Amino acid sequence: MTKAITNIQHCYHCGEDCKEEIHFNDKTFCCQGCKTVYEVLSENNLCNYYDLNNTPGTSLNREVHKTRFAYLDDELVKSKLIQFTDGKISTATFYIPQIHCSSCIYLLENLYRLKQGISRSNVNFMKREVHITFDNSILSLRQVVELLVSIGYEPNINLNDLERKEKSDHIRRYYLKIGIAFFAFGNIMLLSFPEYLGINALTESPFRRFFGYLNFVLALPVMFYCASEFFSSAYNALKQKTLNMDIPIVLGIIAMFARSTYEIFSQTGAGYFDTLGSLILLMLIGRLFQNKTYDALSFERDYKSYFPIAVTTVNNGIESSIPLTKVRVGDRLLLRNQELVPADSVLIKGKGNIDYSFVTGEATPLSKASGDVIYAGGKHIGAAIEVEVTKEVSHSYLTQLWNDAAFNKENADRQITSLATQVSKWFTPIVIGIATAAMLFWWNKDLHKALNAFTSVLIITCPCALALSSPFTLGNVLRRLSRNKVYLKNALVIEKMARINSIVFDKTGTLTNTKTASIDFHGEALTPYELQLVKSLTYHSSHPLSRKVYDLLKEVKLIDTTDFKEIEGKGIEGWVDENCVRIGSKKYLYGDNSGSSSPISDFRHASKIYIGINGNIKGFFLIKNEYRKGFGNLMTTLRNKFKLYVVSGDNDAEKNFLGQYISADNLIFHQQPADKLMFVKELVEQKHEQVMMVGDGLNDAGALKQANVGLAISDNVNNFSPACDGIIEASGFERMDQMLAYAKDGVKIIIASFGISLVYNLVGIYLAVQGTMSPIVAAIIMPLSSVTIISFTTLSSSLAAKRRGY
Amino acid sequence: MSVLFILIGASLLLAIGFLIAFLQSVKSGQFDDDYTPSVRILFENDLKSSPAKTKK
């Protein structure tokens, strides 16, 4: 009896094509997992989940091993993950990349209906986080996580979570400061209006005094709380004997405050508090704008966020789960399907089938026999294996990268000074010079005027406009880029990007796309019936290559298969409709006597899967990774502007192909992660090139860190990406040249706006040196200049974005 | 025009009141999440058929 799929049904839960249809409540599901979720929800009357959006779920095809989350019972892990507990009530926050629609929010906030003991759960959609409060006496942390997994929302738990630091606090502080500044500024301006509008000094002098004192009071918090960070940063700069933009700013602020206070209490004037308020408010907004963070993304991820928190050890037969940090050389670890090799080790028991795709970008798993060395970072696929640790996690082949000097990048960062800082190097002395000059000029003519001139110059030259141009330009550029799935760590990255003159690419996974592989059949053409046989067999295998073949044969109908066998790392076989079908490596089909070895070794970048039906080999599917969309054009445009390099862990099979775009001696193959790092280091330090490294995998992390700009490319930005300065989604790859050009535009705009604000300053100085600058002039000129700058930078950067297609 | 003192005083106090409220709510993280609440209000507060029958 054959089950035929006439038209592919879509799963009611996850919307994926149903390979086999499971019917329940006249709805169709692709797998038991999806059906179970539906059952659970419907029995708890949560079917709103499906009404809010169509097929909001995520496929649950992969079954979860019951001990997979055993490590969550480990006290240490618990104590790290649980944010608060009084022994009974506990709270924990989980990062769940699957959160994508209102249904997710609905379901995750109604968890309390699904399980006794969950008291409430709160979703933060932007951060893709759910904050759960549960009753420890009823429910363990592990059960909570398993509940989440059971409904298709597997939280992403890793070592980093154990050392998570709260980011929102400093953003909050900005909100506070801006709130206060806005309030104070608004009222100060209100109370200053009578001044502008010619309040009658005689009849209404009580008002003037009243308003003056109120202004002073309102200015205090602005001066001593809102502006605090300018003071501190100026102070730090002085401590390091450097000049930064905040020094003239602070000078200006102080001058303003002092003079205003004097004027008000001596009844000689109305002061500049309104100006003071507006400046600080604007500058704070600028800072906030610039410090925009992508809640859901992290640029600091290292191997920690990739490795599991805990692993299962076996000593004389007893399994126990210990935190990764406690793993020591000689420990015996049990690796189940889909589990990660945490440390370099030797295979002891079982057939290893290690997928290094993440480390090398190589899609095809390597099969390992007992005795083989397994390097950290690989993912084991298939039946559980036992390994013995040979190196501590931190000393493993891969992870030692992080002990490299390159990873104290912070000091590297400090060397690159932003444009603003460079300007202020000469700005500050000049300003002070002019101020003193003006003062001396008036000194013996009119002392009062001399002081006026001095303070006026400091006030009017307070380079707020200057200080605003970078934040607003770069902030806008950041926003525009992020709209196009290019996420940069901070504004400085843009300036760095504008300077680079050479680009280093990783190959596999960066230039090539591991997800979409080209696949075609070589050998005598298969009949439709044979294709059916092949597909039916591959249907039962979870091996990535089998999957690829299966997906290739989309429209082909399935036939029932009997006694299916999967030989780890070799191939699969089984009886389909009275036919013996064998699919796998050459070695596997031809038998060991045939000269060639496993498909992986015969060449790394493309794989052959041989098909044998009833003993005779029909031919092989050739699976080849494709280069990313627009690769050719991108390279041709880039190579005119930049020096291009490719450093690949692979062999030089692709040398000729890449040679069309990149001069052969810039193509370096067989590079271990450490080599890549050294290569970039050399470019930067010996050849003094401004390098941008583009990579994807953990193996590039070293190089990414070492480069002036490290850009990680990822097919889904919510998934893991190594530490870097920016994450770019694969779709944006082909427009990389535009991105770089846009960064350059940004810097040009900043320079232009510097010019504008300097003009304002000159006008201001001209008035100021004469010692006859009235507060209202300042109150007009300074906000005006700031507003000009803000609008200029924002507009022009938006225009540039349009031109570059962002 | 001395009534202005009162009006300004009153309005200022009011404004300060709101400022305090603002600061408090920022501190307590009211504005940390500026998207989810707008979705949350769309959910009808429906009932779970019977709370007793949650499986252990």
Added chain:
Amino acid sequence: MEVEKFKYDNRIVRNFGFASFIWGLVGMLVGLIIALQLIFPQLNLMEYLAFGRLRPLHTNAVIFAFVGNGIFMGVYYALPRLTKTPMWSKALSNIHFWMWQFIIVCAALTLVLGITTGKEYAELEWPIDILITLVWVVFGVNMFGTILTRRERHLYVAIWFFIATWITVAMLHIVNSFELPISLFKSYSLYAGVQDALVQWWYGHNAVAFFLTTPYLGLMYYFLPKAAGRPVYSYRLSIIHFWALIFLYIWAGPHHLLYTALPDWAQSLGTVFSVMLIMPSWGGMINGLLTLRGAWDKVRDDVVLKFYVVAVTAYGMSTFEGPMLSVKSVNAISHFTDWTIAHVHVGALGWNGFLTFGILFWIIPKMFRTELYSRKLANIHFWLGTLGILFYAIPMYIAGFTQALMLKQFTPEGNLLYPNFLDTLTNVMPMYYMRAFGGALYLIAACVGVYNLVKTAAQGSFLAEEEAEAPALSGEYHAHSGEHWHRWIERKPVQMLVVAFIMVAIGGIIEFIPTFLIKSNIPTIASVKPYTPLELQGRDIYVREGCYVCHSQMVRPFRSEVARYGEYSKAGEFVYDHPFQWGSKRTGPDLAREGVGNAKKRDSWHYNHMEDPRQMSPGSIMPPYPHLLDRDLDVSNTGAKIRAMQTLGVPYPAGYDKIANDDLEKQAQQIQASLKEDKIQTSEKKEIIALIAYLQRLGKDVYSQTASEQTSELK
């Protein structure tokens, strides 16, 4: 920790809802009546139903009865659902409801009976003011109680709007309602003249802001997304927009007093802040409209959304027009004309009216577990209503503009082209017809809507108690500081309450301030003298009959006005005016200089004019006041009034209250005599005598000064 079950009280929502549209109909009906009275003066059937008394009734009914109940309906529906908590006290809810309706009834009665403080939008006398304060406290306790015990940690932006509304209205009401009672039904404003005007319009503007705008924005932010089934366009924007609005609105008040005797800088202040207001206001509108982006197909077939769209658009229009009107040059034209009327009705009919009905059409079927009785009728309601708004607003704009221009026109020789105010009025009468038509359309539409709602309610089964469940908030912990954060929550509203009490405290402070207030009045113009007892009595009649509704007492410093009415008004002239009677609309001419110069008329003229305006000035639309001619003036309270004035700082000689009535009679007899000369036989005891005395007094004090400065000071 357990999941808590609770019930939402739909009854209170239904009651407020029904109250809202019932009073709405009443208010609109009165509106239509006064609109017709302006066309057919003979419709001023009796003294109680004269325009001067019905117009305050109309404004109060629409603002506090229709919109007021609308607000409470919305809050009592949205707040519990946003906080996942039933209202704190059902009892308080009901007290709130019934007291509010009681206040409305009292208001209706007193206003018709001519019991009024004579301050626009705050006409209700002191006992009712106190009642209002009480209800407001009840409402506040109930609201904050709910917020305190809530089960949803985050305060949705709508709640912020409600909180702001409560606190601000409380403060405004208290500060503006300081009055000195002389009897149960009569009190004098604590403030005098310019100060009174300033306070009044500071209140008047913010009443609009915080009674007609912020609460409705709150409702918009809840009901619009609900009805559209999609989250608000930008929640961040809504938060920013809220805080910006709160910090700006308070200051816009003085723009109602441009070109008046208010100090220039205070006026400009109002202008500037009003102009700035456009940003947050439009923030709200844009956010509302963009919420529907990509859902316009929905809008096409969902009548509720249609109502919202028009409402929000109307909001956008009037919040754009508002700042524009507060620009001095525009205001010079618009002020005192029908332009203002058009402006407020775009807001009231469009924004408040349509939003209310939109909410009703959504809420009633929900609570009665049924479909809307008839979509067709709802659509009819929608289209009729929209037409109504247009037919109302456009003619008023035209009328206002034309009349303003006519009043400003001069002949080449430099005389007014239309020296007689009446000519300009008769010229725009056609517009008044159309306005009445527009109003009628809107009323009919509303009736259709109400019928539709009643039918809906009838066909459904009312769900009085809506079951709901949510996990408790208590026992929650602050994620970061590990602190008990429901305490945070508790603290915040408590703080709000504290703030509220500070506001009340301000009221207390002001109790002690009057003396200081009175002393520190504007540098008094020497020639300005207190009113004589008879004039004082006459002034109270002037207030009682609501003359200020159509007649301003504020000559602005324009050539046209000085030429028409006489010297422009000075701040110092009003120091004895409790309350000020500047007015806000000139359906008739200004009266500030009625007693002097070219405006001066004989006593007999006033006598006949009051008996029937049309025998003196044909074509006039002023109501007749025959009852003044045959009712005796009540002089029993003269003493009390004098004493009250003395407490408020009016310099009557000590013990004057004893002999006041003697002076009163003397002056009455003089007027009686002068009437006799013109063959008018009447007793000196009649009310008309007092009114004439007051009218003849208007403007005298300053006029006695030299005419030289008049022209020189013109701006």
